[in-house]
Amino acid sequence: MRIALIFENLIGATTGFYFHRACQALGVTGDHWRLRDAASIPRGYDLYLRVDNGDGYGVRLPAHCRPAVFYAIDTHLPHSWRKIRRMAPQFDALFCCHADAVSRLPRAEWLPVACDPQIHGVAAGQAQWDIGFVGTEGGIPRKFYLQALRERYPKSCLGGFDYTEMAGIYGRSRIGFNYSIADDVNMRMFEVMAGGALLVTNALDSDDLQQLGFEDRTHLVLYRSPQELFGVIEEFLADEPARRRLAAAGQRLTLERHTYVHRMRQLLSSASKRLFRPSAKSQYQVLSEAGKVPGTSRDECSV
Amino acid sequence: MASVLSLVERGWRGARECSLVLAGRGMGVLHLIKGSLEPEVLAMIQARPGIRLTGIPRPLFRLVLWLVLVGQTLAGRLRWVLVDNERTLRAVAPWCALCRLTPVLIEPDGNGYRLSIHRRVAPLDEVFGH
Numbered sequence: 001m002r003i004a005l006i007f008e009n010l011i012g013a014t015t016g017f018y019f020h021r022a023c024q025a026l027g028v029t030g031d032h033w034r035l036r037d038a039a040s041i042p043r044g045y046d047l048y049l050r051v052d053n054g055d056g057y058g059v060r061l062p063a064h065c066r067p068a069v070f071y072a073i074d075t076h077l078p079h080s081w082r083k084i085r086r087m088a089p090q091f092d093a094l095f096c097c098h099a100d101a102v103s104r105l106p107r108a109e110w111l112p113v114a115c116d117p118q119i120h121g122v123a124a125g126q127a128q129w130d131i132g133f134v135g136t137e138g139g140i141p142r143k144f145y146l147q148a149l150r151e152r153y154p155k156s157c158l159g160g161f162d163y164t165e166m167a168g169i170y171g172r173s174r175i176g177f178n179y180s181i182a183d184d185v186n187m188r189m190f191e192v193m194a195g196g197a198l199l200v201t202n203a204l205d206s207d208d209l210q211q212l213g214f215e216d217r218t219h220l221v222l223y224r225s226p227q228e229l230f231g232v233i234e235e236f237l238a239d240e241p242a243r244r245r246l247a248a249a250g251q252r253l254t255l256e257r258h259t260y261v262h263r264m265r266q267l268l269s270s271a272s273k274r275l276f277r278p279s280a281k282s283q284y285q286v287l288s289e290a291g292k293v294p295g296t297s298r299d300e301c302s303v
Numbered sequence: 304m305a306s307v308l309s310l311v312e313r314g315w316r317g318a319r320e321c322s323l324v325l326a327g328r329g330m331g332v333l334h335l336i337k338g339s340l341e342p343e344v345l346a347m348i349q350a351r352p353g354i355r356l357t358g359i360p361r362p363l364f365r366l367v368l369w370l371v372l373v374g375q376t377l378a379g380r381l382r383w384v385l386v387d388n389e390r391t392l393r394a395v396a397p398w399c400a401l402c403r404l405t406p407v408l409i410e411p412d413g414n415g416y417r418l419s420i421h422r423r424v425a426p427l428d429e430v431f432g433h
Contacts, residue, residue, distance in 0.1 A: 137314055137315065137316060137411075139338070140336075140338045140339075140340065140344070140358075141340070141341065141344045143314065143315040143316070144315060144340075144347060144348055145347070146316070147315055147316050147319050147348075148347050148348065148349070150316070151349075159414040160414075225343050226343050226344060226346070226347035227343065227347075
């Protein structure tokens with residue numbers, strides 16, 4: 001099976017990069033094509049997967065690039081959403097990382113972001129920091145949360161670091177902080193849990209986390225206000241056994257069910273039912289049934 | 304009494320940490336924050352003596368910025384205007400030149416911040432005096 005993965009840059013910490021690695025892990029040929037070179041993508045691929053990189057929404061794939069699938073990411077950003085909605089009809093199927101966008105796009109399926117165990121899933125080391133956070137400051141209120149954490153917990157590691165440092169930071173943090181800007185399940189949730197820190201994240205309006213199997217105070221801890229955030233941080237910094245227990249449960253569930261290999265497998269499985277030519281479909285099914293596609297057998301992805 | 308007007312549009316860390324230092328030296332800082340703040344978030348920011356914070360709804364930010372800037376200048380309360388982006392720096396620079404105020408640009412720098420006046424990076428002591 002051959003897949004053309006279409007997105008701008010094959011750089012770390014982007015969804016396209018992780019999907020490309022997942023293809024390699026699955027034994028599927030995944031060729032990266034830059035969006036700017038879309039016109040020269042040849043025929044012959046079994047699937048053309050365009051991964052949202054927040055740009056290039058006006059670029060149309062050549063007519064021969066079929067079946068074509070779009071993985072939409074920036075549906076929560078108003079200016080991107082308008083463009084995504086306009087370009088959606090040119091694809092045979094859509095997958096969205098934000099669950100709320102699924103109902104607003106035709107033929108769309110929810111495919112949340114995930115983690116890459118090779119990059120995010122190191123064994124937790126000796127805790128060095130109270131709180132860990134890797135990412136941008138964000139807007140209101142996240143930038144205020146982050147600064148308040150810096151001032152209250154000086155032994156913390158909060159800031160923009162390279163993605164290669166992420167696992168080391170979360171692996172040496174007691175708690176991984178997250179504030180989901182768009183009320184969505186974001187990459188940081190999986191990155192924190194895969195790294196072995198206890199995820200403390202804001203409660204979502206939806207039940208998306210529960211749908212993915214994550215329960216409050218079983219795999220992670222939710223907060224609903226700044227006061228509650230500081231309360232749970234104090235609680236779990238003081239209760240080391242409980243913190244370790246929840247962090248381990250979160251890490252286990254994340255690595256067992258929420259890697260990009262699992263996501264790519266879901267995407268290919270769904271696409272094989274809906275879109276593939278018979279030859280490609282049977283090829284994928286043979287691989288799956290033989291357990292040669294990682295994630296299709298039960299013993300895949302141990303911690 | 305505010306002697307520094309801080310216009311917070313993008314970041315927060317730099318403006319906040321700078322204002323903590325200045326407040327410790329007895330200088331007043333008024334942060335005008337672009338965007339509404341929930342009361343619980345405002346409470347979390349924990350204003351300290353000498354530091355005031357006000358969240359301004361985004362559509363009104365420019366208007367309020369000028370009302371406060373002109374008002375504080377005419378009241379003789381201002382010496383520095385702290386901004387976190389070039390666009391606002393360009394907007395306030397003529398007024399600052401006219402009224403002998405010092406516009407200061409604050410930008411993220413690694414996991415800290417840097418200050419610059421007249422496009423020259425300068426340490427905090429030089430910008431605000433000892």
